[in-house]
Amino acid sequence: MSLTFQALDVYLHEDYGRPSTEFTLVKPAPPSEPLGRRSSLKIRLVPDLLSRLVLATGESFREMEGSLELVPSDELRPIASANKNLNQIGYIQYFEGDDSDGVYVMYALIPRLQFNDLVKAMHNGQVPLFITVDIEGFNWRAELEWDNKANSFLPMVSIKFLVAVAVFPRKDLSDNSDREQFAELMPATKGEVRAALEATAILMKRLSNTLTWATWLIAALVAIALLGFH
Numbered sequence: 001m002s003l004t005f006q007a008l009d010v011y012l013h014e015d016y017g018r019p020s021t022e023f024t025l026v027k028p029a030p031p032s033e034p035l036g037r038r039s040s041l042k043i044r045l046v047p048d049l050l051s052r053l054v055l056a057t058g059e060s061f062r063e064m065e066g067s068l069e070l071v072p073s074d075e076l077r078p079i080a081s082a083n084k085n086l087n088q089i090g091y092i093q094y095f096e097g098d099d100s101d102g103v104y105v106m107y108a109l110i111p112r113l114q115f116n117d118l119v120k121a122m123h124n125g126q127v128p129l130f131i132t133v134d135i136e137g138f139n140w141r142a143e144l145e146w147d148n149k150a151n152s153f154l155p156m157v158s159i160k161f162l163v164a165v166a167v168f169p170r171k172d173l174s175d176n177s178d179r180e181q182f183a184e185l186m187p188a189t190k191g192e193v194r195a196a197l198e199a200t201a202i203l204m205k206r207l208s209n210t211l212t213w214a215t216w217l218i219a220a221l222v223a224i225a226l227l228g229f230h
Helices: 112-123 176-185 190-229
Strands: 002-016 037-047 053-055 065-073 090-095 103-111 130-135 144-146 153-162
Touching: 002 112, 037 112, 065 112, 103 112, 103 153
Parallel strands: 053 144, 065 103
Antiparallel strands: 002 037, 002 130, 037 065, 090 103, 090 153, 130 153
16 A cells, blocks of 8 residues: 655765774774664655545544655665565554654665665755655555554555656747747757767868868968069
8 A cells, every 4th residue: 555755854864883982092903894884864754635544543644743764775675674575675653642643654775776866866955756655554445544553563565756857847839939949958869969960070071171272272372472572
């Protein structure tokens, strides 16, 4: 069952080295293993208008605080479970509140390449328009239901990101001028590039011939002038 969210804000966490509570002036011994680095993206999010989920605790899922933590994995298809036969890349978990509504958190392992691409996009201000997660364990009757009293922890099996990489202004293609402007926004095809290169080669050949004739003409004029001077 799928839920779709929109990001509110994003936090990048970088943790270098191993945590230690001891400080000393004595030169430490070389570590027995390389220092590790833990990176993660934490996204505070809100459900999309089309995502409707009823909780057994009676709270409004739309009004609850939610977050998603993304952690990179060096595996191409990371599995967040000791049982590698399961298709679980993460989970969603419900936490009961004391005097207010509870909160839910989601955690997912994603390939490092995808993680790096997301970090670059977000550094450029391209926050995902939509984040869709597939959760196993929801019930479906008249609408999507989560018995979070019986199961506060459910596995996530997939996650998708929709990030805008290009935005074009709306054009009225019935107007020829708009049609021409729209065509100018489109990237050149291989055929157009090949034709441009061929036209450039012909132009350069003509320029070379013209420059050759001009050089001979100048040389002739200089020779005539020198003969007339003598």
